[in-house]
Amino acid sequence: MLTYIVRRLVTAAFILLGASFLVYLLTASSGDPLAEFRASSAPNRQALMDARINLLDLNTPPPLRYFKWLGGAAQCVVPFGNACNLGKNIAGQPITEALGFALVQTLTLVTGATVLAILIGISLGIVTALRQYSALDYGVTFMAFLFFSLPIFWVAVLLKEFGAIGFNDFLRNPEIPPAVALGIGAVLGVIAAVVVGGAAKRRLIVGGSVFAAVSLILFYFSLTQWFRNPGLGPVIIAILGVGIAFGVTVLVSGLKNRKALQSSLIVVGIGVIAYFAVQPLLNDATGLMIFLLGIATVLVGVAVGYFMGGFDRGQSMRAAAITAFLVGALVVLDRFMQAWPSYFNNSRVRGRPIATIGAGTPNIQGDFWIMSTDTLTHLVLPTIALILVSLASYTRFTRSSMLEIMNMDYIRTARAKGLSERSVIMGHAFRNALIPIATIVAFDIGALIGGAVITESVFSVRGMGFLFIDGLQRSDVNPVMGVFLCVAITAMVFNLVADLAYSALDPRVRIKA
């Protein structure tokens, strides 16, 4: 095992050397960094050119310059050396500094989108595999193909137009005409009827009730101008919490496990009480505090599950912990909604909250909630665009993986010995279907940093992709190399992680040392 890892790392180092040499030469030959001065008629043209030649060391031919650059880059490998030198960009800024800033921007942009895309994609894939060749399956498959074929820059422009400008105009006077409310209700009702499956009567009942509920809620929102002053309040949190408790219990342990259901419901009760207790605390929240509170919430759930016990203590603990986490998320969501009016009326925002470009409103002032809301409103559009584009591959992959597993003999065995459908799917099929997905996810996380070039450029986020494209357009080699190094190293590390994870998850796969 250890020899395998060491061998992989040594090979990776050589591949990295070769690839970086290639990229360096290609970038250096892709254009002329002095082009803008050659065309200018400024009197100090020669001085400017000399300054840039000095700065970027252009008199050295590219292959030699690469080795100079490599000498600086090699110092990054020395631990605690603090002598990392990746050169400077065309404006004289050290690349390490620029990379640090860009990395933060890119990670904020892609993390949420990737996590959501994985979660939604895997759930859709499983549902479509379980309902193979149903209307739902055909619909999702077609949507997957469609999303797969969407150019992200095109989606982004549409989102900007309808998601941001349209929604902001709507917020000026948040009244939903009755016909529109009924229409939205009808569409969601039809979707619910398709999703729920089963007999026609069941579909009708579910579809009809979803239609009625959605339309009524929209009427209520319109009457109370909810979109201007949103909020959940303890009553709604309690109702949603009970729903969550039942849903989580169904998935984790089945409703027959009464102890698990009881622990989840107790957690919801604690959550509603905690809602009142934490309000003053949340008023001067920080990111760290929210994080610690989140951990505490999960621990409370685990503890409740542990003390309730039952014939399967693990299931109760899991169900209660997941419920606790989700109820905690609801409380935080409610607090965000409380901050919404003051964000909406902020002098910098001026009633147009959903932003089309950038990563934050310039010069905005406010407490933690205002600032976080600002980040979130800027993240909404790129996140939706990224999810739409990357959803398809996860859905298709999970579906085929799940279908393959469902045809295995051990699934038949599990059914034959009388297990409930829930434990066949969640316990036997889903877990095994996740093994190949785990490797795909590891690959994707590795490619995450370099993968959002177009999204960043459309939404004017100054992340890694921007650094790269900007460097390339000015024929500036050092930023391109910096981005490439980060991307290639993460990709290779996660490729290794994917292989190790596969052999750890699937005992049939053994690594040959």
Place this chain on the structure above:
Amino acid sequence: MSQPTQEEEILAQQALAEAARAEAGIEVTGGLSQGQIVRKRFFGHTGALIGLAVFAAIFLLAFTSVGAFGIPGWWKYNHVDVSPLVNDGVPTSSLWPLAWGEHPFGQDRIGRDLFAMTMRGAQQSITVMVLIGAIAGAVGAIVGGLAGYFRGWVEAVLMRLTDVIIIIPVLLLAAVVGQIANRRDEGSWIAGFASNNGVVILGVFLGFVLWVGLARLVRGEFLTLREREFVDAARISGASNARIIFKHILPNAVGVLIVNVTLTMSAAILLETALSYLGLGVKAPDTSLGLLVAQNQEAFATRPWLFWFPGLFIILICLSINFIGDGLRDAFDPRQKKFKAKTAVETARHSSTTAPVADASKGS
């Protein structure tokens, strides 16, 4: 229980095979060549057929309307001509009554015909796509085939080369390559050729970047196939390496190759449009679908049609290629069968009477 005779055993096995085939929903394909079976399955795939029809229609429309390779087309405008604005550039085509009009897709601000521009862009995208598919497929097949068949140092060298290229993210490499392909500042022959056929250069360069994934797949396929008995048989009967590769291994690996070339082509369309959108692919005054979207996104509020039509064509081309690829995968891969749970349960019930016989015969 008496021992089953030889004949009974064969009959039982045949029944079992029949039942398995019925269970799997695979049509009985006796007496057909591999090509015939694949064609039959492909033409039974509705999505793939629709995809093929849509793609053929777009292909014909794009290449005949504004003309290509110096041959004039039937449409009266081209992508650079400026004509006076008709109806302020609003599209003149309508579905009811079905009419075509002077400028069916409208005009841009200075009066260029959007239909001609979109058709020109679709031509460019299809050209790039086909070039990428052909070059990446050929290089991938050769590299992967050589590495998988000869093993040893050939494999070591070729696969390390593949590793080097594969860790550079495709978009990053393609952007660098696109930038080089678009260099106009030097007087070399490549710059002279590129100024006339920029899109061809782009397609060729991208093709030499995108073969790596295909090479890995083909190598894997060759590695398993070269261990099969029919390859041993061919070798013992004195077949040369070339004959084994082209007559015995390649026909069996061609399914994987074709399917993945198709999928590479659908990714290539999006890559080309994205590069052009970023300003690293096709550049003005020539046009491409990605470039049209990039040029017209600011005008969405005033002239939305400038934005809708090029985007629509990107999606249509990409979607039809994806459906064709899906159909090809189903056609080439017998494991990806149409599996109806309900009928499978019923046939399994019917065939369960024959199964014990077969089991008994195996035990004897």
